Amino acid sequence: xxxxxxxxxxxxxxxxxxxxxxxxxxxxxxxxxxxxxxxxxxxxxxxxxxxxxxxxxxxxxxxxxxxxxxxxxxxxxxxxxxxxxxxxxxxxxxxxxxxxxxxxxxxxxx
Amino acid sequence: xxxxxxxxxxxxxxxxxxxxxxxxxxxxxxxxxxxxxxxxxxxxxxxxxxxxxxxxxxxxxxxxxxxxxxxxxxxxxxxxxxxxxxxxxxxxxxxxxxxxxxxxxxxxxxxx
Numbered sequence: 001x002x003x004x005x006x007x008x009x010x011x012x013x014x015x016x017x018x019x020x021x022x023x024x025x026x027x028x029x030x031x032x033x034x035x036x037x038x039x040x041x042x043x044x045x046x047x048x049x050x051x052x053x054x055x056x057x058x059x060x061x062x063x064x065x066x067x068x069x070x071x072x073x074x075x076x077x078x079x080x081x082x083x084x085x086x087x088x089x090x091x092x093x094x095x096x097x098x099x100x101x102x103x104x105x106x107x108x109x110x
Numbered sequence: 111x112x113x114x115x116x117x118x119x120x121x122x123x124x125x126x127x128x129x130x131x132x133x134x135x136x137x138x139x140x141x142x143x144x145x146x147x148x149x150x151x152x153x154x155x156x157x158x159x160x161x162x163x164x165x166x167x168x169x170x171x172x173x174x175x176x177x178x179x180x181x182x183x184x185x186x187x188x189x190x191x192x193x194x195x196x197x198x199x200x201x202x203x204x205x206x207x208x209x210x211x212x213x214x215x216x217x218x219x220x221x222x
Contacts, residue, residue: 032209034209038153041147041199041216042215042216043114043201043203043213043214043215043216044153044201044203044211044213045213046210046211046212049209087153091209093208093209094208095166096141096143096158096160096165096166096208097143097155097158097166097168098145098153098155098211099155100145100152100153100154101152102152
């Protein structure tokens with residue numbers, strides 16, 4: 001049961017910001033938004049997570065709308081090494097598992 | 111930077127054989143997980159393990175599967191009698207808190 005909707009693919013130019021959208025219109029009050037990525041069959045890699053406030057770390061920024069029904073992951077300066085499948089995942093605090101969807105395949109082009 | 115490691119990187123086995131996939135989680139982590147990814151498909155949750163017991167498992171994790179933390183450092187996934195459809199990448203993950211999961215590089219299991 002898909003809790004998130006992401007575009008299947010997107011391209012972005014090296015050095016530019018990449019903005020990855022995610023819809024989670026049925027998100028519950030106790031559910032967080034997580035972003036992971038998977039580079040070519042490697043293990044998924046944690047990027048960032050948030051509840052309702054915007055978050056930033058060394059990898060990315062997460063912007064969550066006020067109604068929490070959608071969010072955007074921002075890679076501020078995309079590099080070729082950011083080419084990967086990016087997963088937006090909604091998860092409650094008391095839920096151990098991560099439920100991966102199909103994600104967005106991001107291709108960074110030189 | 112500490113990492114989750116997994117061995118072997120590739121395991122080939124015959125149908126009906128038992129396999130054990132091994133993982134060394136990050137040393138101070140308390141939460142442990144196994145996921146799998148069949149080629150071209152989504153990453154699927156198998157099981158989570160905390161405080162020496164299974165905390166959650168999926169429908170995939172049937173009686174053919176078991177997990178163990180035998181010596182306080184390794185975390186293993188055993189498949190008792192492998193089937194062709196068990197062929198997949200198996201990822202181990204660990205975390206200090208429930209909300210974080212650090213994944214290993216995976217073991218590719220091929221059942222022939």
